[in-house]
Amino acid sequence: MKVVAICNSRLRDVMPNTQFYNFVLDGESIPISLLDVPDLDYTELLSPNSVILEVSAFSCNYRDRTLLHLFYESCKTLSGKQKYFYSPIGSEFVGTVLEVGLAVTDFKKGDRVMANTSYPFRTNGSMGGVPTNFASQGILLLEEDQLIKVPDSMPDEVAAAFSVSAQTAYSMVRKASLNKGDNVLVTAATSNTSLSVIERLKKSGVNVFGLSSKAEKCEKALCDMGVKKVMSLPDLLEKGDLNTFFIKTKFDAVFDPFFDLYFEKLMPFINFGGRYVFCGFYNQHPSFGFEEHTKSLYPFITKCITSNISLIGNCLGRKEDLVEAVSDYLNKYYAPQIDSVFTEDAISGFFIKSFVSERFGKVVYKYKK
Missing domain, CATH: 3.90.180.10 (Medium-chain alcohol dehydrogenases, catalytic domain)
Structure with missing residues (x-):
């Protein structure tokens, strides 16, 4: 064997x-x-x-x-x-x-x-x-x-x-309770989970934006999947046309597989009543060389309270999520x-x-x- x-x-x-x-x-x-x-x-x-x-x-x-x-x-x-x-x-x-x-x-x-x-x-x-x-x-x-x-x-x-990516993605999207026309941000857009979320969002009627450290290299591939705009985190955070646009427009939902990388930086860009759905974190082992910056969560929780933002944790999904993903695969809605x-x-x-x-x-x- x-x-x-x-x-x-x-x-x-x-x-x-x-x-x-x-x-x-x-x-x-x-x-x-x-x-x-x-x-x-x-x-x-x-x-x-x-x-x-x-x-x-x-x-x-x-x-x-x-x-x-x-x-x-x-x-x-x-x-x-x-x-x-x-x-x-x-x-x-x-x-x-x-x-x-x-x-x-x-x-x-x-x-x-x-x-x-x-x-x-x-x-x-x-x-x-x-x-x-x-x-x-x-x-x-x-x-x-x-x-x-x-x-x-x-x-x-x-x-x-x-299984893992599909079941996770379908569960995250289900929990986000999206409405047609919502502006949605997917972080770490080339990660396996995020690619599955983007696939799942194809039939949701929402505007999908991607955040990636490989924005220039992967923009065409992600846009071919239906992403409207791919950007890097520095591009979003630095003052300029992009920053001004999203500070004004804001995201109705964020899907994030690496909570410890993005959460605190993205709070100013989330709309009233927004949903922040997260399913994991980057720093899972000392050998990863991740430099942690411990900050008080007080200002971020305050922002969630005053803006009615929901923080939604997610681990994997239900069997029904996997069954739906398989059905969508067979009907060519998901791959x-x-x-x-x-x-x-x-x-x-x-x-x-x-x-x-x-x-x-x-x-x-x-x-x-």
Whole structure:
């Protein structure tokens, strides 16, 4: 069984015929490899509501950047004399069902499935979220309500990059209660979540504006998706025609995946009764080199009170959000942006493109069939 993995460097000693690569992330060199490991047998662990699946393709999200560092630390810590640990990685996947428990009704052997990241609760009432952080593991054992069937017309590379961004974006837009003609700002416009929000907004009848540090490079691609204007944060903040226009016009809603980067700077640009919907923060690990500036929230909360601005937190979404996104995909109203697809030994390229190089959309790794 092939597994894309983070490794302890000592694995080289016991697997001399395996190719290892050093992937440098945030200044740390992390050994990675495409390992050939014994097949896993989950049949004894199969419960009535469980599903065993074989992973065909997987992808990573922003949170996996932090997990890469943490999993590598675990590999080093757990490895000892004659013990060599590796860790799979990845939070999205597509796979084929191998076995189902006796109580499973939604899936059968041979079905293609992808993640259902429903949050906060699954349909059985237990805590939801991302089904696995080890999506590159060749075989997965999950519960029925952690999965959703993949439409026949959806390719593996799309299914492996669909759930997290789509479910999050559809939930955020639902919570924003938009009206036709609203002026909407999407921050970090080339991030995976923001690209999905922009896709979702196509059918909302609103005016979409994008904020990006790559404004000049990505303006055409974003405008082709329906964004009216792409700007950088300095361009918006500095006094001039752009600043004057948006101070006067203001945004009715803001969608922000990195609350710690943008919130305090954007408050002057939010309209009375505006909605600020946020789903994450940038500084998730000390190695990111983020310089925090602790400020009192008092003036910003005061602004929210006096301007009736709603701050709306969001983590992932409901199953209904994912179902709507799949329906929109089938009706050509929504499509996730796929930057590139890697396979076989191109794992170094996969990790570099996922976490280091510039990209526009999700990066996917497909196992060779």
